[in-house]
Amino acid sequence: MCCFINCYNAQSQVQAAKSKFQGYLFTYFEGTGEAGLQEQLRFAVSGDAVNWVALNENRPVLSSVEISNSGGIRDPHLLRDELNENFLLTATDMFTIKNGWDKNTGIVMLKSKDLVSWTNSKVDLAQRYPEKFGHVQWVWAPQTIYDPKVGKYLVYFTVKFRNDDKLDFYGAYANKSFTGFEKPPRLLFSPKFGGIDGDIVLKDNLYHFFYKGNTKEGGKEIKNGIQQATSKSLWGVWKEDFKYLDAYADKGIAVEGSSVFKLNNASDYVLMYDIYTKGKYEFQTSTDLKTFNRQPRTFNKNFNPRHGSIIGITSNEARRLNRKWGGVPGNLLQPADSSETYTFRASGNPVIKHHYTADPSAMVDGDKLFLYAGHDFQGRQTSYVMKDWLVFSTSDMKTWEEYAVPLRIADFTWAKSGDAFAGHVAKRDNKYYWYVSTNWSGIGVAVSENPQGPFKDALGKPLLINKDCFASNHAWACIDPAVYIDDDSQAWIFWGNRECYYAKLKRNMIEIDGEIQKIDFDGFKFTEAPWVHKRNGIYYLSYATGFPERIAYATSKNIQGPWKYRGILNEIAGNSNTNHQAILDFKGQSYFIYHNGALQNDGGSYSRSVCIDKLFYDAEGKMHRIIMTSEGP
Incomplete structure (x- = not known):
């Protein structure tokens, strides 16, 4: 499974422009430390999106026991809503340290007005929709994006059914309280060779779907890395570009958890990913989401994040986070x-x-x-x-x-x-x-x-x-x-x-x-x-x-x-x-x-x-x- 995704919706940033962003908030789970505490929600902040400091001394900011069915969460994704009134957070409901990788059938959905106090809901697809998802094996890496055509928030995620090796992306519109879905999820995108860790970004009326894909010959995987598909509609048809965007696909070094976010007050986008076998997070940049520079850079950080997301934050939001958990750098306060x-x-x-x-x-x-x-x-x-x-x-x-x-x-x-x-x-x-x-x-x-x-x-x-x-x-x-x-x-x-x-x-x-x-x-x-x-x-x-x-x-x-x-x-x-x-x-x-x-x-x-x-x-x-x-x- 992956590590790090973000659909940092450019439209949300425009809507929130009245509150100028001075920094960034990174939502993640840990890859090191005490095993039982790794799959829990953590926050880190940065003033420049390169140098990061963990909040709360890299301890969890919310207990997975309280917000999930399994006792663990992975792949947290955070979105600022279009009205700049709420923050919407989703994560995989999965505790691999205790339960292993065999099965997870749900996600968690959380909502906050201030990044500090959260309401939460547990959504088990197998229980809520047994006719369609009774045989689901994995529900991974949920993310949220606003659909301006219908004025609703689309939650999408990777799904794998038992006795089927295919990994597809499903989606459903969240209800108004962001506690579940209006209708059962349906197929959103089926990459040719499957995919995980989806991340959708809208730019210039074109949706860019980033994900970890692969290439197969004779049914055997010969290459994997970060790929992209595009569409003029959230529901497709998605046109796959089978090229690899990350700098490591040709080197045989595995990456996952791709996430794209836009820099504050700039035209640059950042594609970041987890080199999980080496404990590194690196990134490449682009101005058009088509061509990314080929020389990756490394985040400087005092923690070892796994699959998460990044949004821009204001100074007031940074101060609020600091009052609650401490650790925010002085330049943001x-x-x-x-x-x-x-x-x-x-x-x-x-x-x-x-x-x-x-x-x-x-x-x-x-x-x-x-x-x-x-x-x-x-x-x-x-x-x-x-x-x-x-x-x-x-x-x-x-x-x-x-x-x-x-x-x-x-x-x-x-x-x-x-x-x-x-x-x-x-x-x-x-x-x-x-x-x-x-x-x-x-x-x-x-x-x-x-x-x-x-x-x-x-x-x-x-x-x-x-x-x-x-x-x-x-x-x-x-x-x-x-x-x-x-x-x-x-x-x-x-x-x-x-x-x-x-x-x-x-x-x-x-x-x-x-x-x-x-x-x-x-x-x-x-x-x-x-x-x-x-x-x-x-x-x-x-x-x-x-x-x-x-x-x-x-x-x-x-x-x-x-x-x-x-x-x-x-x-x-x-x-x-x-x-x-x-x-x-x-x-x-x-x-x-x-x-x-x-x-x-x-x-x-x-x-x-x-x-x-x-x-x-x-x-x-x-x-x-x-x-x-x-x-x-």
């Missing part, structure tokens, strides 16, 4: 523009689990704490790949709002490095200034009317460059800005790597005022990440020291020093060579915000995650060493 936000609840540290975030900065504005972070683009990175910055807010340190990307390195046309490194946001005169590192291109500043952005380059050039770091001779000396506005309204900026520098800022916040100074004092072993805050008349300078980095701090009664070294504040953060802190008070509690590499399972020194823990002082104003927790604040 993230708001697309300023008209929307994404609300999530922190579940301990790391606080943000759907992005890799680093180099936190924070500020309190009104009733909210705003958290600004760098963005490590993906897990298991081997270098810093950071192209934008992210912003979040909270009123209670538990429930968070994510906003649309407020600033990108591309917004600084002069930043030829292309690196969106650490930044710091400060508010003055009802404007918000974001000072950012761009690696060797210097420190820039962007401005916005709102704390969540969008921000735009305020200068059109860097505020500080390497030549301003007069005691340094390495390319990345001019990084990690931190801004502090003192009680007398004087703004200061601190920055550096290996050497720590500071200077006054003019009232306009986009010009240096006076000379640049270098910080030095006994015990000062500075690596990077300065941060300055003030409490009860004492200035605190915290910074990263050593490598791997710990956070140390010093105190002074004057922002220009002299500083006194006070010791280590935070030890090496888990699984990360770097650390970068923000310290502030919010609603009567002090907080220490930092990053580590502990996000499971792909975190690391280049794929970091922001964490938050409570900070405490003693009676003399010394900060207690931070206790890093998995629970968070």
